[in-house]
């Protein structure tokens with residue numbers, strides 16, 4: 001039996017003032033990890049932004065299952081400058097504090113978010129999304145700034161601890177996509 005589609009994208013053409021991507025068609029089923037592949041500038045991030053309402057849909061239809069919550073990890077997440085927000089505060093805000101984080105993330109929680117390295121901030125942001133209660137997690141280039149050991153920890157997190165999560169992921173790292181995705185969809189302008 002086919003599982004429930006949480007997201008349906010039918011011939012979607014999306015962009016800003018003008019269209020930059022599409023038409024794109026796919027369904028994201030509950031419990032699967034689906035990869036979006038495409039060259040630089042193909043419009044992968046724009047498609048993710050169209051899903052979250054931050055880019056315009058010119059044609060086609062985008063449907064999310066009623067009542068579902070989305071968590072979005074941006075390609076370049078904005079970090080609050082000189083703000084005494086701790087890692088604990090951040091994961092509490094997204095609801096991720098209700099789950100036990102893996103050790104690579106647990107050790108980052110006591111520090112201030114504005115004092116983390118680029119890679120430390122990246123993995124903490126990913127955990128803030130993955131550990132939240134959102135039914136669908138959108139990850140845009142999650143391996144940016146991550147060293148190989150942290151990428152491996154992220155693969156394990158998605159395949160083991162967070163198995164069964166519904167994830168739409170954009171990444172240029174073919175080995176990462178191969179390791180976590182059950183299907184991929186190509187995106188082009």
Ligand SMILES: Nc1ncnc2c1ncn2[C@@H]1O[C@H](COP(=O)(O)OP(=O)(O)OP(=O)(O)O)[C@@H](O)[C@H]1O
Pocket residue numbers: 016017020038039040041042043044045046047075
């Ligand atoms: N806010 C914006 N306003 C107008 N055009 C934009 C905006 N953001 C991106 N674009 C344009 O939309 C096109 C697609 O960009 P997008 O970031 O979606 O591609 P991408 O596939 O995610 O690229 P990459 O793999 O390089 O991250 C590019 O030509 C880009 O210049």
